[in-house]
Amino acid sequence: MDKRNEALLDLLYQCADDDLLVSFRGSEWLGLAPHVEADVAFSSITQNTMGHAVYFYRLLQELGEGDVDVLAHERPALKRRNAIYLEKRNGDGQYDEDPYFDWALAVVRGYFYETYKRVKLISLTASSYEPLAICAKRILPEQRYHLAYWKEWMKQLQQSSPIAREKIRTRIEEAWSQSLDLFDFGQYEQTLLNEGYITDPLELKQQWLAELQSTVKDLPSRPLEQLKNGRNGEHTTDLDVALATLSEVYQTDPVAQW
Amino acid sequence: MYHYLEHQKGSNTNEDPILYENFMQRIENGDKIEANDWMPSEYRDTLIKLISMHGISEIMGALPEKEWVPKAPSLERKLAIMAKVQDEMGHGQLLLRVTEDLMKPYGRNRQHLMEDLLSGRLKFHNVFHMPTKTWADAGMVGWLVDGAAIISQTNMLDASYGPYQRALQRICKEEVFHAQHGESIIMALAEGTDAQQKILQDSLNRWWPSLLMFFGPASAETTGSSKQEITIKYNIRKSTNEELRQAFLDKYMPRVFSLGLTVPDETMHYDDVQEKWIYQQPDWNEFKQIIQNKGPRSKERLKVREIAYSNNSWVREALAVAGGDRP
Numbered sequence: 001m002d003k004r005n006e007a008l009l010d011l012l013y014q015c016a017d018d019d020l021l022v023s024f025r026g027s028e029w030l031g032l033a034p035h036v037e038a039d040v041a042f043s044s045i046t047q048n049t050m051g052h053a054v055y056f057y058r059l060l061q062e063l064g065e066g067d068v069d070v071l072a073h074e075r076p077a078l079k080r081r082n083a084i085y086l087e088k089r090n091g092d093g094q095y096d097e098d099p100y101f102d103w104a105l106a107v108v109r110g111y112f113y114e115t116y117k118r119v120k121l122i123s124l125t126a127s128s129y130e131p132l133a134i135c136a137k138r139i140l141p142e143q144r145y146h147l148a149y150w151k152e153w154m155k156q157l158q159q160s161s162p163i164a165r166e167k168i169r170t171r172i173e174e175a176w177s178q179s180l181d182l183f184d185f186g187q188y189e190q191t192l193l194n195e196g197y198i199t200d201p202l203e204l205k206q207q208w209l210a211e212l213q214s215t216v217k218d219l220p221s222r223p224l225e226q227l228k229n230g231r232n233g234e235h236t237t238d239l240d241v242a243l244a245t246l247s248e249v250y251q252t253d254p255v256a257q258w
Numbered sequence: 259m260y261h262y263l264e265h266q267k268g269s270n271t272n273e274d275p276i277l278y279e280n281f282m283q284r285i286e287n288g289d290k291i292e293a294n295d296w297m298p299s300e301y302r303d304t305l306i307k308l309i310s311m312h313g314i315s316e317i318m319g320a321l322p323e324k325e326w327v328p329k330a331p332s333l334e335r336k337l338a339i340m341a342k343v344q345d346e347m348g349h350g351q352l353l354l355r356v357t358e359d360l361m362k363p364y365g366r367n368r369q370h371l372m373e374d375l376l377s378g379r380l381k382f383h384n385v386f387h388m389p390t391k392t393w394a395d396a397g398m399v400g401w402l403v404d405g406a407a408i409i410s411q412t413n414m415l416d417a418s419y420g421p422y423q424r425a426l427q428r429i430c431k432e433e434v435f436h437a438q439h440g441e442s443i444i445m446a447l448a449e450g451t452d453a454q455q456k457i458l459q460d461s462l463n464r465w466w467p468s469l470l471m472f473f474g475p476a477s478a479e480t481t482g483s484s485k486q487e488i489t490i491k492y493n494i495r496k497s498t499n500e501e502l503r504q505a506f507l508d509k510y511m512p513r514v515f516s517l518g519l520t521v522p523d524e525t526m527h528y529d530d531v532q533e534k535w536i537y538q539q540p541d542w543n544e545f546k547q548i549i550q551n552k553g554p555r556s557k558e559r560l561k562v563r564e565i566a567y568s569n570n571s572w573v574r575e576a577l578a579v580a581g582g583d584r585p
Binding site: 024027028030031032033034035036037039040043044046047050051053054057068069072073093095096097098099100101103156157159160161163164167245246248249250252253256257258 | 317324325328330331332333335336340341344351354393446450454558561562565566569570572573574575576579580
């Protein structure tokens with residue numbers, strides 16, 4: 001396959017898998033948020049985000065990669081391209097048994113990810129691959145509200161009780177150690193840049209940091225780090241568990257109509 | 259979504275007779291009573307009990323289906339069931355707000371309702387104490403449980419209490435979508451592989467007694483309690499529990515049979531002379547156990563709700579400190 005095409009496919013998998021994992025984690029939160037209003041709002045964001053994943057998988061389907069449900073449910077962890085911070089479980093326990101989920105993680109991840117997604121989507125509106133540029137333009141208007149929502153939570157919790165401030169601070173430190181691969185576009189990165197599919201991730205990181213600095217008090221001064229690089233198919237066991245859950249029914253009969 | 263009528267001792271209608279008479283005149287005229295209008299305490303207490311149970315049942319009702327949200331077998335099904343469960347949470351929110359207004363004179367709020375749920379004082383609907391063992395159960399809840407809910411709510415669409423009546427208008431419209439969503443899952447299974455058809459039939463067999471119980475006992479004699487008379491007197495509802503159950507059977511038995519499904523009751527048939535469905539009574543003693551939080555999944559569901567509530571208490575406290583609105 002032509003390297004340009006491979007690079008494009010890889011980028012689309014990154015976008016699709018990021019949104020799939022974020023929306024999967026959101027779907028586990030359903031019914032468990034701190035109050036009913038937050039539940040309803042978070043679920044709207046989650047549904048939109050899963051819709052975005054579907055959009056990206058459709059672009060892959062149109063390029064001959066296979067059915068969207070096959071792409072979402074059948075690919076093993078090794079083939080997944082999401083950044084690893086996004087696959088991180090919501091806290092302790094299982095969503096249906098003992099969900100000791102951490103709202104501070106939901107808020108920090110929501111805010112960090114949506115800020116990231118926004119700068120990335122803006123870059124993609126100028127992508128040389130037109131279907132991707134159109135997709136980014138369609139997603140941006142609603143994504144704006146997702147960012148606004150988590151930003152409001154960040155602001156409020158940071159101005160709040162000592163417990164809340166400490167929980168947020170701890171989760172920011174953790175995110176700092178685990179999110180560098182968000183700004184890695186994988187093995188075809190140079191081709192992606194040469195072909196004008198997307199902007200240099202270093203530039204996107206600067207934009208991301210600038211937005212974070214405007215909202216987050218005491219952002220860590222050290223560079224971002226990563227545990228593994230999800231863009232290269234390196235993942236944690238949290239992803240294995242997530243994939244087993246999200247494909248549990250599907251895998252009982254992958255060819256059946258559900 | 260959900261109400262059969264449960265026990266309530268008649269409140270002491272130790273009210274101003276003139277106010278009471280005017281109130282009853284309004285009820286008979288078909289007026290809508292609003293939150294700040296005078297109302298007898300029996301009316302207020304009946305509404306609080308009915309609507310708080312309804313609201314809390316919506317919120318507890320999110321859990322059995324929610325178990326299948328992350329597991330739904332396609333992206334489209336994942337999106338649809340997520341939207342559906344979100345609607346149920348939204349109904350819970352609407353109804354809790356209606357209840358909050360009614361409870362205001364008693365100095366009680368939403369937090370008290372949640373605490374009452376967790377302590378077992380506030381009950382939730384029998385169907386949500388049951389396990390959802392397979393994906394077919396997720397469809398069954400949408401199709402027949404929500405189908406039953408539509409029937410029981412349609413019965414109150416003209417309820418005398420305005421805020422509840424208006425909330426029900428919206429809820430019923432959404433429930434129609436939910437029933438279609440459930441039916442779509444059921445149809446796919448019914449037309450699917452042998453294994454899919456089997457989980458569907460197994461699911462119906464498991465849910466059958468709960469569906470009959472859904473509308474509550476026919477009369478107070480069955481379980482020693484019923485408040486259907488009070489709600490009918492105040493024009494909150496129109497039909498009795500048994501009339502609703504018959505309406506449900508009228509609507510759904512032909513559909514069940516046309517899909518090639520059976521119900522686990524050999525005596526089930528329509529009697530042309532009596533013009534009603536004849537069916538085997540579910541075990542009403544079991545029903546009483548279930549709604550006392552002694553059902554198959556009562557403890558587990560309450561545990562999940564309790565964890566979510568206590569584990570997030572720091573967030574609610576933090577918002578109170580921040581003094582802002584809920585984001």
